Amino acid sequence: MLGAPPPAEKIIRFSDPDYFSFPKMRWTVCHFRQLMPTVGVSRGLGAPRPLKRTIDAAIDGLTFTPSAASTPMTWAQSLSANYTDGIVVLHEGKVVYERYSGCLDEAGQHGAMSVTKSLTGLLGEMLVAEGKLDATAKVATIVPELAKSAFGDATVRQVLDMTTGLRYSEDYADPDADVWTYSAAGNPLPKPADYKGPQSYYDYLQTVAKQGEHGAAFGYKTINTDALGWIIARVSGKSVADLLSERIWSRIGAEQDAYYTVDSTGTPFAGGGLNAGLRDMARVGQLLLDDGVVGEKRLVPEAAIQSIGGGGDKAAFEKAGYANLPGWSYRGMWWVSHNAHGAYMARGVHGQSIYIDPAARMVIARFSSHPTAGNAANDPTTLPAFEAVAEHLMKKP
Numbered sequence: 001m002l003g004a005p006p007p008a009e010k011i012i013r014f015s016d017p018d019y020f021s022f023p024k025m026r027w028t029v030c031h032f033r034q035l036m037p038t039v040g041v042s043r044g045l046g047a048p049r050p051l052k053r054t055i056d057a058a059i060d061g062l063t064f065t066p067s068a069a070s071t072p073m074t075w076a077q078s079l080s081a082n083y084t085d086g087i088v089v090l091h092e093g094k095v096v097y098e099r100y101s102g103c104l105d106e107a108g109q110h111g112a113m114s115v116t117k118s119l120t121g122l123l124g125e126m127l128v129a130e131g132k133l134d135a136t137a138k139v140a141t142i143v144p145e146l147a148k149s150a151f152g153d154a155t156v157r158q159v160l161d162m163t164t165g166l167r168y169s170e171d172y173a174d175p176d177a178d179v180w181t182y183s184a185a186g187n188p189l190p191k192p193a194d195y196k197g198p199q200s201y202y203d204y205l206q207t208v209a210k211q212g213e214h215g216a217a218f219g220y221k222t223i224n225t226d227a228l229g230w231i232i233a234r235v236s237g238k239s240v241a242d243l244l245s246e247r248i249w250s251r252i253g254a255e256q257d258a259y260y261t262v263d264s265t266g267t268p269f270a271g272g273g274l275n276a277g278l279r280d281m282a283r284v285g286q287l288l289l290d291d292g293v294v295g296e297k298r299l300v301p302e303a304a305i306q307s308i309g310g311g312g313d314k315a316a317f318e319k320a321g322y323a324n325l326p327g328w329s330y331r332g333m334w335w336v337s338h339n340a341h342g343a344y345m346a347r348g349v350h351g352q353s354i355y356i357d358p359a360a361r362m363v364i365a366r367f368s369s370h371p372t373a374g375n376a377a378n379d380p381t382t383l384p385a386f387e388a389v390a391e392h393l394m395k396k397p
Helices: 075-081 115-129 156-160 178-186 201-205 222-236 240-249 278-289 302-310 314-318 379-394
Strands: 038-041 084-091 094-100 258-261 274-276 329-331 334-336 344-348 352-357 362-368
Touching (some): 115 334, 178 222
Antiparallel strands (some): 084 094, 344 352
């Protein structure tokens, strides 16, 4: 899509079946608002909160050994290995490392993919901590439209922690998986004349059938987050886009407005539609690292931070079979490592990350366009690389 206008053979359209396939996605991830309707997340009218810089030139040369490998790799090599479009490392709130590549630069925005889920989860945890949302309440008591769906008799906490029993497949490699039916429902373009399915995200959620028992096991399913988005909207009277702006984005000193992709009814895609600047994603990580406080202002209740950082049910998580994440759990739509540093993270397909290491006082925000959607493809490199930087920073005076 280079040139104005780009040559015909280089044009990418949202209606193209491969618009989000590699290598086209290396452009798409930075240009969603050129392809589909969106709704803004305002940063407000105040000046950005500056991020001080103390660049650590030694980080590029740090070495680590990827999981199940025998050959060491440098941090600099890991960036290209993971198709990194941009990465920022904060230590004690200061930028110690920053790089951009691919379609992204410091003024650009990038799809956060399922990192979006963690911000939706954060809003949910905030409402729970403030007593505005009862985590033990059944979903049907808050959103009666979901009473006949699988969500109806689940609790808010089960939705937050994705321990719902739902008949839904999110295997991106399977062309017949339910995730593609859900994507078709949320597609903002006019539906084909012969289309008989749900017309929007909320329409689809009402059709989800139950499979298994709620609370028995963790199952990563995007529809949980959009159900939570509906719950949040019903309780707060605001969409997740407006609430994120009011409670977080306009108060952290963000540099740029963010935006969500929306369906045909204007509903923000709470499970994966956020697009933002990289430094602002790092600011979100720093907000959690600083226990929900920016400057002298508390933005997030301490109880919400403790709930997320403390993690969820390890036994329930283990049943999901994440070989690269032994001993981890999931809480409030954040992935919790339970490692010696107490690290936890937001994760999105193709390598999107916010990684928070409380012991090292470190935040890493990364945007990527890895050819493989599932993070199992980059975790063997990503996780030891992040840990190597943390260990390095902890040795600094």
